[in-house]
Amino acid sequence: MMKFPRAATALSAMALAAAPALAQPKADYPHKPIVLVVPQPAGGAADQFARPFGQALSQRLGQPVVIDNRPGANGNIAAAYVARNQPADGYTVFFGSVSTLAVNPHLYKATGFDALKDFQPITLTNQTPNVLVVGAGTPYKTVADVVAAAKKEPGTLSFGSAGNGNTMHLTGLQFEAKTGTRLIHVPYKGGPAALNDVMGGQIPMMFHNLSAVLGPEKGGRVRVLAVADTQRSRLLPNVPTMAEAGAPGVVQLAWSGMLVRSGTPAPVVERLHREMVAILKEPAFRKPLEEQGFDVLSSTPEAFAERLKADHAAMGEVIKAGNVKID
Incomplete structure (x- = not known):
């Protein structure tokens, strides 16, 4: 039987003991503040949702969540900042929208990001x-x-x-x-x-x-x-839908959701998804935002990715048919 030196045996034991820690390098996430990048100025509709969401997320994660407003170019500036300048570590979250991620790629020659490749969807948060x-x-x-x-x-x-x-x-x-x-x-x-x-x-x-x-x-x-919906709003029940008012086919729901850089470790995405969905299902969080007109919702990362892909294709067709161009 082959014998190993005691030093080598000790090193092997140390390596085996360290293996679980190396397999889960993000177990301490988060250990520092998280930045939530909002592509609208302070006071805008996205900002009105993002701030209470950030406060709730901070409480659940035990770390500050800092709102970083980066308006401009219909969201391109904020999206490109996250996609090109921030690491894929879960410490920068992007509050994306249908405008920025599904519309802009068909309008701008260079957005600075690839909506379908550069981001990992976490959950839809709301639509209106x-x-x-x-x-x-x-x-x-x-x-x-x-x-x-x-x-x-x-x-x-x-x-x-x-x-x-x-x-x-x-x-x-x-x-x-x-x-x-x-x-x-x-x-x-x-x-x-x-x-x-x-x-x-x-x-x-x-x-x-x-x-x-x-x-x-x-x-x-x-x-x-x-x-512009298929049903009346519970907040304005006396206001007709476009179809009821004589303009059938005019339907436009503006959605938003939370995303991180593609390549963010799966345990981090899973943690963020779990905490975010819990917030979005909390009545105390939902009620004041629903009173403002937001339809608060949540989704799996996979469902969010599918909606983004579908709307990306659909908006491309609308823009082509309308010959929309950036002046």
Whole structure:
């Protein structure tokens, strides 16, 4: 029988003892603050969701969650920052949206990221339908009023949006296609700026997220004429769907979700998914956000990846059909 020196035997034993630790290098995750990158300015719809979410995640993980607002280029700046400048270690989380991940790749020659390859989806977090909203000072009381005005003088009625290719813009394109109208698109550098001009009378209308217009609607500064969804909103039960209002086929749900860099270790993704889903299912977290118009939801990473892939293809078709280009 072959004998090994005692020193070699001791080293072998040490290696075997260390093996489990080497197999699970992320067992201490997280051991430092986590950054949640939000592609909208402070106060925007995404920021309004991200801040309470970050606070809840911090409590569950036992580490600070820092909100990093990086607006610009319809989310491209924030997405490229995460995809190109941050390590795949789970300490930088991206709050992505359908606009940035499914729309932008078809609009920009160089986004700085690959939406389908550079990110590991964790969970969807929320969605909200777009709505047709008009200023309180306009004469429009129904979708039929808007359509009649647009057809009376084609190419004169304008609508605002958060920028070229944003889902607000694409909803407007759907509206034109389904109603046989021709509108003037006025792109802004963000949804809040466009909504301010709707309320101020500088532009007559826009297709905005329901969550962003509830406050102004309750204050009487705007009127919501229709919801771009297949069913009415529980928050505005008297407002018809686009189909009910005479514009069938105009459906646009703006979703958001949490992602990390592709290549992030599986144990980290699993931990984040477990904690995030627990937050999203907590009534105390859901209720105030649902009152603001968010439809809070959760998903598996696989289901989120499939939705991203499907919407990436669908938005590409809409953009091609509408010949949408970045000015």
